[in-house]
Amino acid sequence: MTSRIPFYFIVSLLVFAGIALSMYRHDVYGVPWTPGAERAVWEVEARVEFDAIGDPVKISMAAPETQHGFTLIDESTSSPGYGVALIDTDKGRRAEWSIREAIGQQILYYKTQMLIDDQANYKDTPPKGEPTAVSLDNPQQTAATALLNQARTRSSDNLTLTRELIKQFNDKQNQNAGLLLNNLSREEAITGLLSLEKIHSRVVGGLQLEDGRRRQNINPMVEVWDNNAEKWELFDPLTGNEGRPDDVLVWNQQGHSLLDVVGGRNSHISFSIIAQNITPQQATREKVQAEDLLNFSIHTLPVEEQAMFKTIMLVPIGALIVVFLRVIIGLKTSGTFMPVLIAVAFVQTQLITGIIGFLLIVGTGLIIRSYLSKLNLLLVARISTVIISVILIISVFTVVAFKIGLVEGLTITFFPMIILSWTVERMSILWEEEGAKEVFIQGGGSLLTAVLVYIAMTNEIVRHLTFNFIGMQLIIMAVILVLGNYTGYRLSELRRFKPLTED
Structure with a gap:
């Protein structure tokens, strides 16, 4: 008989390693056990892409500063082969990259950590001189004068005048506003009109x-x-909302260009964002200067990849739930881990929308599959047809949802099409061999499992632990190994012994 000692040794080693890594992450780097227990840090990564043409390249990008509600605690760049400098200019803080020669697609990264801080130490720099008035042709000047006259009569200071101008630009029936918006963006038109009133403003x-x-x-x-408060006041030109929302970070503060590229073309900048619950002390001292285990964790990846891993790290939780339901409870599902993938889709689509979409796709697919079974097609041709049918079903449902105003229906595209196609195929074969009852049992079991996995995946504590403590994955693996060693009765099988208890 094979000894179980190595098995239990491996399980114990996994549990010990998982607990040790989690404790290390908590004690050394200050990551809290529960979400929200510490002050939050927003980690924002700017990704700059462009095509170099073989000439010297110089890239200048606006960099954020400490501002209302946020304190800049760290910033770094990733740009192999480039010279990098973070400098203060008359256009504000900027990150500059340079290289003597480059050709082909180039990707540069800039990462910053902004600590949520209501006591952020910053000072608004007042504008200097008089604002430069915008240059308009005669029709535009006439329209601008009409807009300013109306806004002036309904306002009392710089801020209320701005608010009234935004209202006029948001009025689709206002012909004067429409005339200016033909050649200017909304924010450019607003700042241009304010310059005519000698009011300092910037985009x-x-x-x-x-x-x-x-x-x-x-x-x-x-x-x-704002001359009265001596500070810059933020406005959303689309909604007219005044003030700085807690969930908005002002990136380009000086009213200058966000990105300047010399020696390249087709430039584009995008941002990836992730929140981390860590202490400010660890954010400034431990995390940036670390040269040990943290350098081999997912937290050193670009933020875009970290955001992707935040969902991937939830998959082991789903696997644990599936193993428990199948091994201990005895719940039947269509496919082993298909419910986990469906649950991941539910996370993107929300639960009710996901369940309705799943039932519609699978139900319609079974109808089409029942017709295909009468054609006696080969397996490869049949499953390929089912895949195409599922894609068409998703497309039709998405378009119909959009036409009738159900925006939630657009997220149905997150469903894994290949998995759904195989689900339709398996259920169709099961219907032919075992009957409709077995189809409903396994289909219902799959849907119930997916819902339970979804509930676990959307739990804030679960999301926090799985992403911030990599050791949790080792503990989950150990639990799955222990469950896999179970060979006793499943709970669903115990009903067979009910007659014995009655006797």
């Missing part, structure tokens, strides 16, 4: 902070100098 970039966002673009916003 800045507002970055919406949302955990796990990838490839996000910056939103242009307007800052207006």
